[in-house]
Amino acid sequence: MLDSFKIYFQSKNNLTDEQFLSITGTLQYKKVEKGTVLLHQGEICHHSFFVSKGLLRSYTIDETGKEHIIQFAPENWIISDRSSSYFNEPSELFIDAIEDTEIVFIDKNFIDAAAEISISFRQQDNIALHNHIRQLQKRVNLLLGATAEQRQAVKKPPFPFKISLFFYCYDPN
Numbered sequence: 001m002l003d004s005f006k007i008y009f010q011s012k013n014n015l016t017d018e019q020f021l022s023i024t025g026t027l028q029y030k031k032v033e034k035g036t037v038l039l040h041q042g043e044i045c046h047h048s049f050f051v052s053k054g055l056l057r058s059y060t061i062d063e064t065g066k067e068h069i070i071q072f073a074p075e076n077w078i079i080s081d082r083s084s085s086y087f088n089e090p091s092e093l094f095i096d097a098i099e100d101t102e103i104v105f106i107d108k109n110f111i112d113a114a115a116e117i118s119i120s121f122r123q124q125d126n127i128a129l130h131n132h133i134r135q136l137q138k139r140v141n142l143l144l145g146a147t148a149e150q151r152q153a154v155k156k157p158p159f160p161f162k163i164s165l166f167f168y169c170y171d172p173n
Contacts (some may be wrong), residue, residue: 001029004052007106008076013120025114028105032097039081039095044088047105048080049073054101058093072098078106082132 005027006020017087029052032038039045041060049056056073059080070093073079084091097103114121142150 001025001052001102002104004076005050008050009114012124013114013118014116015121019117023110023139025118026107026109029102030105030140031100031102034097034099034101036101037094037096039084039091039093040091041094042090043084045081045084045091045093045095048078048111049095049105050078050104050106051075052102052104053101054097055099056095056101056103057098058095060092061094066116082129108137 002008002024010017010020032054038047038056039058039110051073052077055075057078058070058073058076058079060068060070062068071079081091081095082094083089084093100143111125114127
């Protein structure tokens with residue numbers, strides 16, 4: 001059940017099988033149905049969610065009831081509300097499954113244990129955080145400065161959804 005997460009995690013960090021097993025005690029694996037809400041606005045986010053199979057999204061709902069999608073998380077992707085979990089404050093986001101999804105729930109204890117035994121994990125986590133900040137800055141800049149036509153062009157890329165989503169959300173350069 002944790003196989004895809006183990007492959008993902010070990011490919012990013014220099015951990016032996018024994019080291020990985022020693023820190024997995026708090027990980028939870030769940031299958032959820034399409035429409036399942038994992039995090040409601042106003043709740044404290046206690047987990048990051050690794051998508052083994054399926055698709056998650058984070059979003060807000062404004063006062064008129066309109067949804068604003070913040071992020072998608074396809075397979076082998078992690079999604080969370082870092083502000084809520086790090087600062088222990090109510091989330092501004094919802095996170096839900098937009099198709100049947102298999103998830104690994106990652107808590108603070110796992111992250112702390114991984115950081116304790118792996119310099120590589122600490123470095124990768126730092127890179128991921130900065131990459132996330134960079135992508136959010138790019139998105140804010142696009143929303144502030146782009147015309148409606150330019151924003152629409154980003155919404156409708158000329159290639160398949162998951163590939164374009166990955167490319168748009170994760171730019172390794």
